[in-house]
Amino acid sequence: MTHLTYTTLLSYIGNRLPDADRAEIETHLFSDSCQQCGSKAARLRVVLDAVSKDRSVAPPAAVLRKALNVDLKQPVSLSQPFLQMLAKLQFDSRLQLSPMQARGVAKTRHMLFSTPQLDIDLEITPEHGDHNLVGQILDSEQADEPSLAFVSLKSETGEVLQGTETDSLGQFTFQQVPPGVYDLTFDLESQEVFISSLELMND
């Protein structure tokens, strides 16, 4: 079968094809595993889904114009210095073996890292040879805003492998991380915090 056209894919996604044609397309997409058409269909679904749910609002023209009216060649002064900080390990359940772990009951490793401004709580649970990471950023000063951050999981060479945002409670998750040594980067508003050389190893 030749590659699918957008016309065909639109009819397929819109359920406007006879059963026989539909079956032929599904064979091409799924049994023949045509990556090119599969990717094309997936992107088309994303776009159709986006336009069907779009209730976004544009700013008034004057508001946009004001924001555009900046001189890019003038250096912009930063109101706050940008801090880069390495979080220090305060607690690692693997190093402070609890009776539960000694008996092999507790699989989850608990770690606590901290900087002067915040604590980062990590729980690492092995699953099917990989690891699930669940963490939470806790503000040391009990600030009235949760710590919103981008969290990046990086290889030792600095390549970003996965990225996520903290939720409204400062929590984040990385699923199915293979064994290895990683860096975690937390990009907060005016500071960047690192957890360096986090080892995820199977026992």
Added chain:
Amino acid sequence: MVTMTVEPFASLPDTELIDACLTGTSQAWEALLVRYQRLIYSIPLRYGLPEHDANDIFQNVSLLLLKNLARLRDRERLGAWLVITTRRECWRMFHHDRQVTIHPETVDLNEQVPDVGHSEDDFLALERQTVVRAAIELLDGPCHQLLTQLFYAEPRPSYTEIAHALALPEGSIGPNRARCLEKLMRILEKMGLSES
């Protein structure tokens, strides 16, 4: 003297637009801000903030973007950065300017801010909607008009009404829709829209 227009920049991926902004190209800054204008502006409105607050937040976030352009580490995730930065500004506006007392044990935005029902997935969807809408703006006249009618006109017009409005035979709407979507997909591919 050759005057540059915004068009050549409008379909560039974010990473290249940021590079161009950092060289002081105002057309790139315009293209970048126009691409994400709806994303930034819609978030405060979704939190129930009034239009004048949304206007202020739009200015604040634009300035923060400008300040942080050079140090954005994951430039391909600019949309996500804008979402989180805009949300921070919304929370700041709500908590600080209005002197709302927050209870640390229930630091949940949904309990603290007038909420219209949204989740992290909603913000991801909003980011995609913004980029798709920006790509539609880059289509040529006939395709732009057709897809705007098909996707965004309220109330949603019938094929007959669209054919009448655009002076097209009704039977050509379907094939033209596919052709224009194909053009749109090519623009989005260039802009770096992923399938996930």
